[in-house]
Amino acid sequence: MVLKSRGALLFATSEEAEQAFYEALEQGDLGQLMAVWAEDEDVVCIHPGGPRLIGHEAVQESWREILGNSPLSIRPTRIHAVQSMMSSVHTVVEQVMVDTAQGKQVVNCYATNVFHKGPTGWRMVLHHSSQAPADLGTAEMQDVPDLLH
Structure with a gap:
């Protein structure tokens, strides 16, 4: 249940x-997007093929630039979460809809989202996304790996 406290969202x-x-991201709402992030100078965001951005201001500016073009059509799938009392690590396959010369196509990205629980509820502290191999098939998107390394 998402609650509001003094105008801020609290994620349970x-x-x-x-x-x-x-x-x-779907709505292209930078304010709502940044309400999910911790207001901490230790937050980190890495966009596919981009540099490591550290700090709330750097993360916000990157999203402002990205959302300035248009909202993003991203559907998280294959969610796997590992959680403790105060932190949670989610790995997902993001299905990103992109416009190409051939029309709309889906590009898969792997993403890791890390959340910490604090006085204002759960907040994102890291988002790292990278493009998955282009030839990624359904069999390769399995939840349990064949090999441990």
Whole structure:
């Protein structure tokens, strides 16, 4: 249940925070997107093929630039979460809809979203996304790896 306290959103679970993150991307709403992030100078964001961005301001500026073009159509799938009392690590396959010369196509990305629980509920502290191999088939998108390394 998402609650409001003094105008700020409180996410009761990391799943709610993650859902709000992807909804904000779909809506192109920078304010809602940044409400998911911790207001901390230690937050980190890495976009596919981009540099490591550290700090709330750097993360916000990167999203402002990205959302300035248009909202993003990203559907998180294959969610796997590992959670403790105060932190939660989610790995997802993001299905990103992109416009190409051939029309709309889906590009798969692997993403890791890390959330910490604090006095203001669950907040994102890291988002790292990278493009998955182009030839990624359904069999390769399995939840349990064949090999440990």
